[in-house]
Amino acid sequence: MNLNTKATLFFTAIVGMLMAALIAISLYAFRTFSIISATENIRTAAEIVRVHLTESMINGTIAKRESFLNRLLEVQGLKSAKVTRSPLVVQQFGPGLKQETDSDEDVLKAFRLGVPQFKLADEGDDLVFKGTIPYIASSHGSPNCLQCHQVAEGAVLGVVSMTMSISAIRNQALLAVAGIVTVVLVFTLLLISLMRRMLKPISNTARAVESAVHQALEGDFKSHLEQKTNDEIGHIAADLNRLLKFLDDGLNRIGNSVSRLTGRVSTPGENLLSSTIDMVDGLTKAAHFKQAIEEDETKMEIYQRLSNMLQHDHHLKTFSIYELNNQKHQMIPIVVDGQVGNDCRWCDPQILIRPEGCRARRTGHKVDGITTPDICYAFRPTEAGTHYLCFPVIQSGSVGSVLQLVSTTQDQQRLLTLETYVNGYLREAAPVLETKRLMETLREANLRDPMTGLNNRRFLEEYVETLISNAQRKKSHLAIMMLDLDFFKMVNDTYGHDAGDAVLKALAKVLKQSVRASDMVIRYGGEEFLIILQDSDSGSADRVAEKIRAEVEKLKTTVAGVVIQKTISIGLSDFPSDSDTFWQAVKYADVALYRAKDTGRNRVVRFDASMWTDKKEY
Numbered sequence: 001m002n003l004n005t006k007a008t009l010f011f012t013a014i015v016g017m018l019m020a021a022l023i024a025i026s027l028y029a030f031r032t033f034s035i036i037s038a039t040e041n042i043r044t045a046a047e048i049v050r051v052h053l054t055e056s057m058i059n060g061t062i063a064k065r066e067s068f069l070n071r072l073l074e075v076q077g078l079k080s081a082k083v084t085r086s087p088l089v090v091q092q093f094g095p096g097l098k099q100e101t102d103s104d105e106d107v108l109k110a111f112r113l114g115v116p117q118f119k120l121a122d123e124g125d126d127l128v129f130k131g132t133i134p135y136i137a138s139s140h141g142s143p144n145c146l147q148c149h150q151v152a153e154g155a156v157l158g159v160v161s162m163t164m165s166i167s168a169i170r171n172q173a174l175l176a177v178a179g180i181v182t183v184v185l186v187f188t189l190l191l192i193s194l195m196r197r198m199l200k201p202i203s204n205t206a207r208a209v210e211s212a213v214h215q216a217l218e219g220d221f222k223s224h225l226e227q228k229t230n231d232e233i234g235h236i237a238a239d240l241n242r243l244l245k246f247l248d249d250g251l252n253r254i255g256n257s258v259s260r261l262t263g264r265v266s267t268p269g270e271n272l273l274s275s276t277i278d279m280v281d282g283l284t285k286a287a288h289f290k291q292a293i294e295e296d297e298t299k300m301e302i303y304q305r306l307s308n309m310l311q312h313d314h315h316l317k318t319f320s321i322y323e324l325n326n327q328k329h330q331m332i333p334i335v336v337d338g339q340v341g342n343d344c345r346w347c348d349p350q351i352l353i354r355p356e357g358c359r360a361r362r363t364g365h366k367v368d369g370i371t372t373p374d375i376c377y378a379f380r381p382t383e384a385g386t387h388y389l390c391f392p393v394i395q396s397g398s399v400g401s402v403l404q405l406v407s408t409t410q411d412q413q414r415l416l417t418l419e420t421y422v423n424g425y426l427r428e429a430a431p432v433l434e435t436k437r438l439m440e441t442l443r444e445a446n447l448r449d450p451m452t453g454l455n456n457r458r459f460l461e462e463y464v465e466t467l468i469s470n471a472q473r474k475k476s477h478l479a480i481m482m483l484d485l486d487f488f489k490m491v492n493d494t495y496g497h498d499a500g501d502a503v504l505k506a507l508a509k510v511l512k513q514s515v516r517a518s519d520m521v522i523r524y525g526g527e528e529f530l531i532i533l534q535d536s537d538s539g540s541a542d543r544v545a546e547k548i549r550a551e552v553e554k555l556k557t558t559v560a561g562v563v564i565q566k567t568i569s570i571g572l573s574d575f576p577s578d579s580d581t582f583w584q585a586v587k588y589a590d591v592a593l594y595r596a597k598d599t600g601r602n603r604v605v606r607f608d609a610s611m612w613t614d615k616k617e618y
């Protein structure tokens with residue numbers, strides 16, 4: 001209901017109530033006035049009758065009273081009039097005229113009580129007022145009633161009953177009330193029409209403001225309000241127009257700038273306000289994400305942060321993050337469905353060893369399996385109605401990682417709307433991932449011997465604390481093996497340095513193959529190697545060392561047609577049995593190695609406390 005209708009209804013209700021009150025008061029006043037007026041008239045007429053009858057008694061003309069009583073009815077307004085003798089008068093003077101003995105309920109009551117009786121009565125179409133006035137005998141007046149009447153003082157001598165029609169007065173009253181009502185109604189209608197005219201611009205402007213605000217909430221700020229008056233209402237319309245224009249311009253500018261940053265384009269009919277809020281929200285999150293990943297230490301932390309963001313911020317449960325290894329020959333599933341190190345779940349596992357099978361990796365473009373379901377043959381849905389979107393993450397000009405989002409048919413639209421945000425996150429993540437990758441490569445190079453591909457001594461120095469705490473936690477032993485080729489100098493001297501390198505590479509391969517993946521093979525110095533066997537018992541360490549010695553003895557390296565065959569000496573110690581200080585145990589392995597050299601080479605020697613004469617600690 002609009003303002004104008006409300007005000008009209010309110011005003012009409014108030015006027016209606018006032019009219020009802022006015023009519024009720026008027027009718028009551030007229031009724032009271034009619035009754036008082038009729039009462040006074042009847043009293044006056046009764047007094048005239050009494051005076052006349054008394055005078056007739058004094059003058060001796062009482063016998064001729066009948067004509068007077070009959071003519072009484074000719075008095076205008078009197079409908080009936082009669083005099084009734086009281087039983088006391090009848091007893092003294094007889095019944096008198098025929099009508100003088102007529103009595104009714106009111107007459108009897110007046111006789112009994114000696115007070116006037118008045119009442120209103122409906123007689124068909126006529127409303128009448130009836131008065132019954134008793135004549136009381138008194139010795140104080142003139143004449144003295146008791147001179148003629150043999151009754152006691154105060155006795156009722158007779159009553160005069162009269163009825164008057166008050167229909168005419170009632171009709172007059174109704175006419176007057178109708179007149180008042182008509183006047184009030186005319187004024188009310190005038191007032192309502194004036195009020196509606198005054199309220200119309202307010203009501204119209206309010207409706208226009210309501211519609212403009214409604215459209216603004218839908219993201220449309222193009223409404224324009226017509227300024228109809230030059231008062232406060234007109235100013236509201238003008239100010240709202242200015243505000244809408246300001247908001248429209250501002251939001252469009254923000255939207256365009258943010259679109260340029262995020263690459264998100266508003267769709268026609270989209271709520272401008274919501275889309276701008278969404279875009280700014282997305283930018284803020286992306287900025288926080290960027291700040292967080294820049295402070296992350298490893299690539300893994302970045303991938304996990306990306307995974308958490310997909311899970312918690314965008315409620316995605318099914319997705320994969322793959323990383324290409326440095327040579328781009330392998331794809332490694334980093335996070336699958338929120339789990340680190342999960343198996344490849346949504347694609348043919350062949351892509352792990354043949355990354356070209358992954359379309360995003362091969363083309364470097366987004367792969368939209370929602371719009372074109374069969375676009376990538378490597379996608380392996382677990383059930384029908386599964387869709388995917390794959391995003392390559394470009395690092396150093398080629399694909400370094402691939403993010404795959406998977407959804408059900410019901411969720412696919414939501415996935416498409418996430419594209420902008422995901423692109424934003426990946427745009428932020430790509431350079432940081434690249435930096436981390438370079439740093440890891442650099443660090444890797446620093447910790448690895450380029451010629452043999454084995455970890456170097458620095459790696460051991462960095463890793464030693466983890467190694468020791470693992471062993472201590474598991475209460476296990478580390479077997480430390482120090483290895484050195486016998487008379488290696490001769491190879492260099494005889495066949496040249498390149499031949500020496502070839503022998504070292506072949507040896508590194510044999511060493512790597514002779515131990516478990518969890519064991520460590522380190523190029524400790526020039527032709528000196530260190531092997532650490534984890535969870536070893538002394539017997540198995542001796543067997544492994546002997547196996548290595550035998551393998552090296554059999555190893556033939558052919559360089560420029562020359563077959564080179566060397567032997568190796570191995571020193572063995574145990575941490576923490578020989579020493580609970582790791583580096584001391586390494587020294588003991590070295591001592592054992594030199595004992596092997598001293599005792600003829602090509603042998604394995606286990607450290608014994610008797611070999612350690614130097615009491616220096618390492």
Ligand SMILES: Nc1nc2c(ncn2[C@@H]2O[C@H](COP(=O)(O)OP(=O)(O)OP(=O)(O)O)[C@@H](O)[C@H]2O)c(=O)[nH]1
Nearest residue numbers: 484485486487488489490492497498500501526527
């Ligand atoms: N080709 C090549 N030679 C190396 C490398 N690192 C160390 N060497 C050589 O390894 C030789 C080590 O010789 P020595 O320590 O004297 O001992 P050895 O000849 O092996 O004799 P023993 O150890 O006593 O059995 C030196 O000639 C080094 O130049 C390397 O990376 N490549």
